[in-house]
Amino acid sequence: MKITIQFGGGVHLLFGNIKLHEIDLPDREKHWTIGDLLLWMTDNLLQERPELFLQDKSVRPGILVIVNDTDWELLGCADYVIQPKDTIGFISTLHGG
């Protein structure tokens, strides 16, 4: 299943410095949730310091997860079932000024 992963607010630094990843999730019987995706990303995309991305099996505090321009909290968080062509964003909040 082809989806797009987008990073912002510096999260891309943990993923080989690339902001936009077009990925193809392996076909399987069971559907893919964002929770599954997080684990897949940790094994396949994450390049360094996993503790700066994940904490207690979810994203660390301060990262917004966005599914097609909507906060994942409106869609069931980690239980959201990913659809083909979804764009899933991980955006760290900024604090500078």
Place this chain on the structure above:
Amino acid sequence: MSLNRELETLKQEIAELKEKLNKKEQLLHALYKKQEGICTYNNILSTDEIVRYSRQMIMPDITVTGQETLKNSKVLIVGIGGLGCPAALYLASAGIGEITIIDYDAVELSNLHRQVLHSENDIGTPKVDSAFKKLERLNGNIKIIPIIDHVNSTTINRLLKATKYDVIIDGSDNVATRYLLNDACVLNNIPLVSGSALQMEGQLTVYHYKDGPCYRCIFPIPPPPQTVTNCGDGGVLGPVTGVIGVLQALETIKILIHSPFVLSKRFLIFDGIASTFQNIKLKQRNIKCEVCGDAPTITSLIDYEQFCGSSAHDKVTDINIVKPEQEIEILCFNKLRDDTLVVDVRPELEFKMCCLPKTLNYSYTKIMDNIGDFIKFLDVNTTQLSKNVLVLCRRGNDSQKVVKIVQSHLINHNINLYNVKGGLHAFSKQVDTTFPCY
């Protein structure tokens, strides 16, 4: 020396002339004010005000009623830096009746590329004073209130008790202040226009507006301090803070005139590289939120530095983790540096910007990625004569971490690492002031 004296005399003369100019301008200002009264053709605005704001007032979005509302509004701007400067500039121009600006910091040369209200001759003076001077000159019809103070629970409580602000603008640069302002806004029922920027990205939203969420609804737990980058380390481009600061002014005006399209329950992400604005749909207020929920547990301001585990400013706190015998003072370093291997562990881009001659660059991040490779590098570059290595960075903090961590891997290598105390900042202050203290 005589050049220095000449510089000093000139500076002194300019300061005196400026003072004189200032007094004359104030006098002129007072006369202008006396001259202009309420316009006989409008009950609230003066003749000048009507002409001045006509271009915005004749729009159906503002109208004369909206302009009168702006004139009667009070806005608090926290932080008069990269975001606060453009926000204040546009709000003062638009005729907001009373603008309070609060900041504790002084103007530095490295602020000027983005903090557009401050100029070269303001360096060293409080940012609030510098901004006040410019804003006052820009619009004499409004009241600007400058406050030089740290923003903490005590000062915010005092300010909010004395004045009923219609909107608060968060132009701060740290996590602790962001939570403080959020809670203060919720407890006093004031909308919070929150902006932030780093490198080429900016973010914007309005918290605690009608049934929209507050900062804590979206981010109940503060981020781990090691994941937070400040502008001094990460960098930021002026137009990026400019875009966000100007949009903060726009949202403020929209709140004041009761626009139905305020950026609440939405989160705007500006990507300056791709030139895109992304509008994210956020959830409503969280009824279980600790501060704005139906049964709040936070009912007065708390200690936000403790809550966030980080300071309420974006300055770097120096560390001290190596033994005294593993350090050398900057003057001693200056004598030894020609004949000893000096490794500068700053990021490559900073090294390329300015570096001492004959030093080698091997960044802290690269070292921590693979300490073995760094040790090979040390073996190749040290000589039979000297196995000493002087480790240098910007302020002497990363270099301490390198000395502490790498030395423990060097047991069979006969190599000694020394931290250069105070780093290049110390070099600039004590050895050569022409080295940029950035």
